[in-house]
Amino acid sequence: MISINVNGKDYSVDVPKDTPLLWVIRDALKLTGTKYGCGIGECGSCTVHIDGKAQRSCTIPVGDVNGAKITTIEGLSEDHPVKKAWIQEQVVQCGYCQPGIIMEVASLMAEGPKPDADKIIGTLDDVICRCGTHHRIKKGVKKAVEIMGKEGR
Amino acid sequence: MTTSFSRREFLKGSLAAGGLTIVAMLTPAGVKLANASGTKGEVAGLQPFAYYVVTPENVVKVMVPSSEMGQGVRTTLPMIVADELEADWDKVQVLQAPAADAFKSPILHMQMTVASASTRGWYMPLRKAGAAGRAMLTEAAAKKWNVPVSECKAEKGAVRHAKSKKSMSYGELANDAAKLPVPKDAPLKKETEFRYMGKYMPRVDIPEKVSGKAVFGYDVNLPDLHYAVLARPPAYGAKPESFDEKAAMAIDGVAKVVPTPFGVAVCAKSLYAAQKGRDALNVKWGPGSNPDLDTASLEKNLRDLLGKPGVNAFTRGDPKKALGEAKKVFEAEYYIPCIAHATMEPMDFTAHVQKDRCDLWGPTQAQTITQGVAAKVSGLPPDKIFINTTLLGCGLGRRARPEFAIEAIIASKALGKPVKVLYSREEDIKHDFFRAPMTHRIKAGLDDKGNLTAWDHKTASISISKGMGMPLKNGVDGYLLWGLVDSDKSPYRCPMAYTIPNYSVDLVLSDLPVPVQPWRSVQNAPNAFATESFMDELAHLAGKDPLEFRLQVLKDNERASRVLKTLAQKSNWGKPLPKGRGRGVAQHYCFGTSIAEVVELSVEKDGTIKVHRVDAAVDCGPVVNPDALIAQIEGAVTMALSTALFEEVQFAKGGVASDNFGDYRIIRMSEVPEINVYMIENNDPAIIGGIGEPGVTPLAPAVANAVFNATGKRVRRMPVKL
Numbered sequence: 001m002i003s004i005n006v007n008g009k010d011y012s013v014d015v016p017k018d019t020p021l022l023w024v025i026r027d028a029l030k031l032t033g034t035k036y037g038c039g040i041g042e043c044g045s046c047t048v049h050i051d052g053k054a055q056r057s058c059t060i061p062v063g064d065v066n067g068a069k070i071t072t073i074e075g076l077s078e079d080h081p082v083k084k085a086w087i088q089e090q091v092v093q094c095g096y097c098q099p100g101i102i103m104e105v106a107s108l109m110a111e112g113p114k115p116d117a118d119k120i121i122g123t124l125d126d127v128i129c130r131c132g133t134h135h136r137i138k139k140g141v142k143k144a145v146e147i148m149g150k151e152g153r
Numbered sequence: 154m155t156t157s158f159s160r161r162e163f164l165k166g167s168l169a170a171g172g173l174t175i176v177a178m179l180t181p182a183g184v185k186l187a188n189a190s191g192t193k194g195e196v197a198g199l200q201p202f203a204y205y206v207v208t209p210e211n212v213v214k215v216m217v218p219s220s221e222m223g224q225g226v227r228t229t230l231p232m233i234v235a236d237e238l239e240a241d242w243d244k245v246q247v248l249q250a251p252a253a254d255a256f257k258s259p260i261l262h263m264q265m266t267v268a269s270a271s272t273r274g275w276y277m278p279l280r281k282a283g284a285a286g287r288a289m290l291t292e293a294a295a296k297k298w299n300v301p302v303s304e305c306k307a308e309k310g311a312v313r314h315a316k317s318k319k320s321m322s323y324g325e326l327a328n329d330a331a332k333l334p335v336p337k338d339a340p341l342k343k344e345t346e347f348r349y350m351g352k353y354m355p356r357v358d359i360p361e362k363v364s365g366k367a368v369f370g371y372d373v374n375l376p377d378l379h380y381a382v383l384a385r386p387p388a389y390g391a392k393p394e395s396f397d398e399k400a401a402m403a404i405d406g407v408a409k410v411v412p413t414p415f416g417v418a419v420c421a422k423s424l425y426a427a428q429k430g431r432d433a434l435n436v437k438w439g440p441g442s443n444p445d446l447d448t449a450s451l452e453k454n455l456r457d458l459l460g461k462p463g464v465n466a467f468t469r470g471d472p473k474k475a476l477g478e479a480k481k482v483f484e485a486e487y488y489i490p491c492i493a494h495a496t497m498e499p500m501d502f503t504a505h506v507q508k509d510r511c512d513l514w515g516p517t518q519a520q521t522i523t524q525g526v527a528a529k530v531s532g533l534p535p536d537k538i539f540i541n542t543t544l545l546g547c548g549l550g551r552r553a554r555p556e557f558a559i560e561a562i563i564a565s566k567a568l569g570k571p572v573k574v575l576y577s578r579e580e581d582i583k584h585d586f587f588r589a590p591m592t593h594r595i596k597a598g599l600d601d602k603g604n605l606t607a608w609d610h611k612t613a614s615i616s617i618s619k620g621m622g623m624p625l626k627n628g629v630d631g632y633l634l635w636g637l638v639d640s641d642k643s644p645y646r647c648p649m650a651y652t653i654p655n656y657s658v659d660l661v662l663s664d665l666p667v668p669v670q671p672w673r674s675v676q677n678a679p680n681a682f683a684t685e686s687f688m689d690e691l692a693h694l695a696g697k698d699p700l701e702f703r704l705q706v707l708k709d710n711e712r713a714s715r716v717l718k719t720l721a722q723k724s725n726w727g728k729p730l731p732k733g734r735g736r737g738v739a740q741h742y743c744f745g746t747s748i749a750e751v752v753e754l755s756v757e758k759d760g761t762i763k764v765h766r767v768d769a770a771v772d773c774g775p776v777v778n779p780d781a782l783i784a785q786i787e788g789a790v791t792m793a794l795s796t797a798l799f800e801e802v803q804f805a806k807g808g809v810a811s812d813n814f815g816d817y818r819i820i821r822m823s824e825v826p827e828i829n830v831y832m833i834e835n836n837d838p839a840i841i842g843g844i845g846e847p848g849v850t851p852l853a854p855a856v857a858n859a860v861f862n863a864t865g866k867r868v869r870r871m872p873v874k875l
Contacts, residue, residue, distance in 0.1 A: 019425045027380075027424055032372035033365020035546075037497055038578040042814040045497060073365030086363045090355060090780055093223030093788055095362030096369060096497040096546030125821040128814055130497045130547050131223045132791025134825035136784065 002062055006031065007075030017063030022046045024062045025072060033073035033099045037128065044127035047100035047107075048072050054107035073099035081151065082106045085144035093131035101127050105141055109148060117145040172208040172327040175286050175335070176255065186285050188335045204255075204282045205234055207290070211310070211324025213240045216248050218256030218275070220266040220518050221358055222548035223788075224845045225781035228356045229272055230279060232777055236349040237283025237342060240323065241310030247357050252520035252540040260644045264520040267553055267671065268645050269744035269843020272777055276841050280341055286330070288339035293329035294321055309348070344836055350777050358544065370516035370543045373503045375571045379408055380424040381564040382431050382575060383416035385584055388441025388807035389666040393417055400433040410434070411567040415556060415584075418564045420572055428577075441807035442666055448804045452488060454663055455592040458613035459486065463659035464628035467638040470655035475607035479598025483694050485687055486594045488870045489679035491587040491802040493817055494672055498546020499581035504561035505571035510537045511562065512571075516545035518553040526555040530562045550671035554586060582817055583809040586670030587802055589614045589633060593683035603695035605706050608653045610637065612683070613661040614676070615669045629660055632671065636680040636743055636850070646842065647677060649684070650713045650742035651706045667804070674846035677743040678793065678853065682871060685739035685854030689861065699858060700726055700738050712747040712840075713740055716770045716833055723831050724751035724768035734765075735863025739851035745842030746773040747833075750790065752855040753826075756863050760875035762798060764826040764856065769848065772833035774841035779832065782844050786830045789848025795820035797853035798872050 001012045006029060013028045020039075025031050025048065034057060037045030041056040048057045049071040076083065082105050085091075092098050104127060109115040120141050129137070176187050186204075205215045215231040227247050235245050250256045256264045260274040287307045294312035295302040298319055305314050313320045344351070361367040384396070398410045401419050406426030411418040417436055421427035476482055502515035504527075511531040517523050520540050528535040545552055557574055565572040576584070591614040598607035617632040618625055631639070635647035637658050649656075672678075692702035700721055707713045717740055720726070730736060733755050740749035753766040767790050776782055799818040803810040811817045857868050866875060 015423070016425070023423070023425050026372075030374060031365075032368070032374070035369075035498070036371065037499075038814045040578075040813055040815060043497070076365075078364060083363050087355070087359055090359060090784065092356075092359045092362045093225075093784060094497065094545060094547040095223065095358070095367055098362060099365045102363065121822060125823050127822070128497070128819050130495060130549075130792065130819065132788035132795075132820070132825070133784075134791055134820075134822050135787045135828050137822070138825075 002066055004062065004065060004068065004070060006070045007072060013062070015062060018061045020058050021060045021062045021065055022057040025057060031072050031074050035096055035099060037097060037100070042128065043097065044104055045097045045100040047103040049103060049107055052107070052110065054104045073103055076103065076106055080106060081144045081147040082109065082140070084147055085140045089136055089139045089143050091133055091136040091140040093133050097127065097129045101129070101137060105144065109144065115145050115148060117142045171331065172206050173286060173289065173330045174203050174206045175282050176203050186282055186335050188331065188333070204279070205238070205286070207286065207323050207327040207330070209324050209327050211244055211322050212246050213238065213244055213323070214246045214248055216250040216256070218250045218258070218264060219271040220516070220542050220545050220548065222266065222518070222545035224785060225356045225778060226266070226271045227358050228354060229778045229781060230275055232349045232354055233276060233279040234283040236347055237280045238286045239307040239309065239348065242349060244310055249542050252524045252538070257521060263522065265522070265553060266518045266548065267550060269746070269845040269847065270644070273745055273841045273843050276775070276777070277838060281339070284339040284341050285335050288336045289330040289333045290323055290326045292333055293326045297321070297326070297329060351775070351779065353780050354778050356781060368543050369498050369546045370501045370503070370514065371498050371546070371575065373514045373543060373573055375503070375505065377570050378503070379420045379422060379568060379570050379572045380427045380575060381418045381420045381561070381572050382424070382427045382577070383413065383418045383560060383580070384431050384434050384436045385416035385580055386438055386441070388438070388444065389446070390442025391438040391440060394437045394439045396434045396436040398434070400435065401430040404430045404433055409568050411564050413560055413563045415560055418560065418574070420564055420568050424575060444807040446665065446804055446807045451590060451665060451667065451804055452490070454665055455590060455613045456486070456488065458661040458663055459592050459594045459611055461661055463611055463613070463661035466629045466634055466658045466660050468657040469653070472607045472609040472655040472657045475655035476596060476598045476609060479607055480601045481599045481694055482596065483690060484594065484596040485690055485869060486592065487683040487686060489591045489682055490871060491590045491667060492672065492796050492800045493582050493585045493587055493802050493811070494549045494551035495582060495817060495819065496547035496549055496551055499578055500551070500557040500576040501574060502558040502561040503571060503573040504558065504565040506531050506562055506566040510539065512539045512541070513558060513561070514541040514543060515558060516543050516548070516552050517558065518545070518548045518550070519555065522553070523555050523558050526559060527562055530559050531566060549673045550675070551585065554670060578814065579812045582811055582813065586620060586668040588672030588679070589617055589669035589676060590667070591676065591679045595683060595687045597687070597691055599691065599695055603697060605653055605691060607655040609657055611659045611661070612637070613663060615663050615665060615667055617669050617671065617675070620669055630662065633660060633676050634658060634680070635675050636677040636741060637684070641745070646745040647743040650710055650740060650747070652709055653706070673789070673792065674743060674849050677741060677846070677850045681739065681741040681850040682853045682857070685741065685851060686857050686869065689737070689854070689858040690867065698727070703738070703740060712772050712835070713742060716740065716747045716749045716772050719831055719833055720749045720751055720768060720770035723770065723829065726751060733863060735859045735861070737855045737858030737860070737862055739854040739858060741847065741850035743847050743850055745840060746771060746844060746847040748847045748851060750851040750855045752852070752859045754856065754859045754863060756860060756875060762856070762860060762873065762875070764794060764824070766827045766829070767852070768829045768831070770831040770833060771844070771847065772835050773844050773847070774835050775838055776832060782832065783830045785844050786848040787828045789846070790828050790852055791820060791825050793849040793852035794825070794856070796871065797856040798824070801872055
């Protein structure tokens with residue numbers, strides 16, 4: 001049995017220790033907002049927060065996160081500036097990669113005292129979107145930073 | 154879970170609750186509307202299905218026949234109904250339609266989301282359906298108040314009578330309206346009366362996608378669901394010679410090993426167990442059919458075929474004679490390699506086959522095909538096949554194939570439980586049905602004034618029709634020639650934009666076993682790479698500006714000319730650029746839409762191409778949801794830029810060598826330029842065109858032309874590299 005805390009809830013899961021965290025989240029806990037895209041950490045669709053930091057859940061064995069606090073897209077509050085910005089700027093097309101990208105941007109925004117939109121955009125070369133929403137992701141990041149500033153978060 | 158119903162369930166549910174149900178059936182004479190309220194769904198022997206229902210609870214439920222893959226169709230089509238119905242958008246509920254005859258595309262005659270056909274196909278039928286309901290609700294109110302219909306006005310989900318200041322909601326009127334006949338030719342709104350169409354409308358699918366609650370095929374969950382993965386052949390034509398079923402069954406959680414025509418499936422209680430079971434199978438594969446096939450031999454095969462006689466697909470005038478009389482003659486050859494669909498959600502499907510029914514869940518672009526194939530594989534009649542279309546993590550044409558559904562059906566039938574088949578990224582790339590690779594050789598002639606008088610075109614590729622089990626017409630595969638040979642009267646509307654007086658196209662087909670399938674725009678994009686690169690070469694030969702030269706050849710094509718002229722102005726065409734920068738233009742017509750793009754780029758010392766800006770102008774006729782249209786063009790430009798600069802599937806030892814995003818390179822954030830989209834106003838509903846695909850077509854040739862403008866070097870092979 002492995003103990004993990006996901007979105008503030010404690011779970012005990014009976015899976016092999018080498019099972020990638022992604023499959024535990026998706027198939028054992030039925031939290032399917034976190035997506036499989038490549039399985040090798042290239043695309044970022046599976047990004048979750050582990051103890052607050054964005055990580056690729058497809059390449060992390062669940063045994064390595066015993067006791068860690070994990071947040072998935074479902075655990076990121078609905079009024080989070082990134083989620084709001086993504087709707088306001090109509091960033092999404094097919095939407096499959098977006099939960100991972102949202103989680104990565106949310107984590108980058110929490111780094112340092114004040115988020116810098118250009119700096120965040122500059123680090124997003126490590127995610128893949130096939131629909132080509134990049135143009136709007138850039139707008140979304142800028143809008144999220146603006147919302148965060150206004151709300152004084 | 155996506156809400157979807159079988160026909161009976163939907164009608165039963167809506168009829169039990171009362172309300173106005175407008176149904177329709179696709180007939181040879183077009184879409185026929187009928188009032189199915191209180192009829193238990195049987196109208197004059199037709200098999201109707203509700204387009205929408207106005208419930209007594211004042212909800213307007215609208216069915217969407219098309220698959221949502223990011224193009225925003227779950228918003229666009231309901232906008233059309235809601236506008237003509239004069240419904241209150243806040244009261245509209247969008248439902249995904251099941252597979253049924255009434256939902257077959259009015260222009261494709263199949264329920265399929267392909268060929269940019271959703272809006273252009275459903276625009277008028279849905280407007281008429283909405284207008285009919287508006288007329289019936291208005292009449293019901295007039296009768297109730299005993300006033301002339303002409304004094305009543307439908308307004309945002311209610312009918313009002315100004316004189317008496319009476320007002321009733323659609324919900325209150327629905328049961329009375331349901332007793333009225335469907336009027337013939339209820340008057341449509343004037344453009345100035347549109348409440349939703351042509352205006353900003355946020356997409357209905359975005360909030361659930363942002364929250365993480367959206368259900369894609371990969372996310373389908375059912376009681377006692379089992380997972381299946383397949384060990385698939387490493388080379389085309391390879392068959393399994395042996396596998397260790399015992400070792401696979403020994404893995405904890407593995408439930409069954411099922412051989413299929415596509416590979417050996419392992420079914421298990423968890424995906425991880427299924428994957429481990431597959432590893433344990435240790436399949437020994439026999440030899441493939443073409444062990445020498447690799448990236449270079451594929452290209453050589455298609456280049457060599459240009460020297461072989463082909464089949465003539467089209468001839469106008471006498472190109473050979475005209476070439477003999479031309480003042481200047483020019484010839485060039487182009488190569489466009491295989492590219493992968495690489496949808497972010499890999500292939501998957503879920504099936505539950507029972508004695509008397511087969512339920513399917515998954516991301517499909519092809520409900521009619523899937524239903525037919527599922528009937529054959531499951532042994533059940535088509536009306537016992539129930540398809541629940543989930544959201545699609547991108548489609549691009551890949552999900553118009555039925556194989557992944559067949560795999561799930563075979564596995565579920567063998568196991569007797571619901572089974573979800575999942576592809577890994579590696580399987581998704583290695584077992585893709587790629588965009589067909591092509592070679593083109595074009596020979597053209599200019600007269601003494603620099604007019605284009607002759608165009609002799611030969612292309613070689615792999616048949617798309619054969620792969621779909623469709624017969625060739627006189628040896629010609631029409632899918633390969635969209636943008637070169639087609640008519641504006643065909644369902645696809647992909648004729649060449651230029652009318653060249655002496656013009657011929659010959660096609661040679663390769664027999665290589667590489668599976669191919671439509672890829673966003675089908676071959677419009679590869680064909681445009683050849684024709685629009687070549688037009689640039691001809692402009693250079695004629696000593697003319699590339700955009701001016703195109704306008705000269707397009708003098709009888711008003712729509713394309715207007716698009717190019719708008720683009721010239723908006724993109725600063727002709728204005729000087731700093732040294733090392735170049736601009737390139739290209740235009741294309743497909744799916745009834747005229748589009749042109751200008752690319753501005755620079756080439757760095759090491760040959761790296763950096764695109765700074767793309768301007769796109771588009772005329773698709775009436776626009777329903779402008780922001781979704783702009784998003785489609787932005788996305789198409791970005792995706793096409795990825796293919797223009799990076800993408801080529803690698804082959805080795807008779808199979809696919811590329812295997813994941815590590816070696817199949819997709820465009821990244823810092824490589825995406827500024828993108829500006831300009832919509833040309835054109836409100837003629839008769840010419841309404843599609844918008845999902847055209848945006849990809851002019852981009853790659855515009856890149857190659859801009860590289861020429863910046864460096865003087867002509868690149869005739871994709872991806873464009875120096």
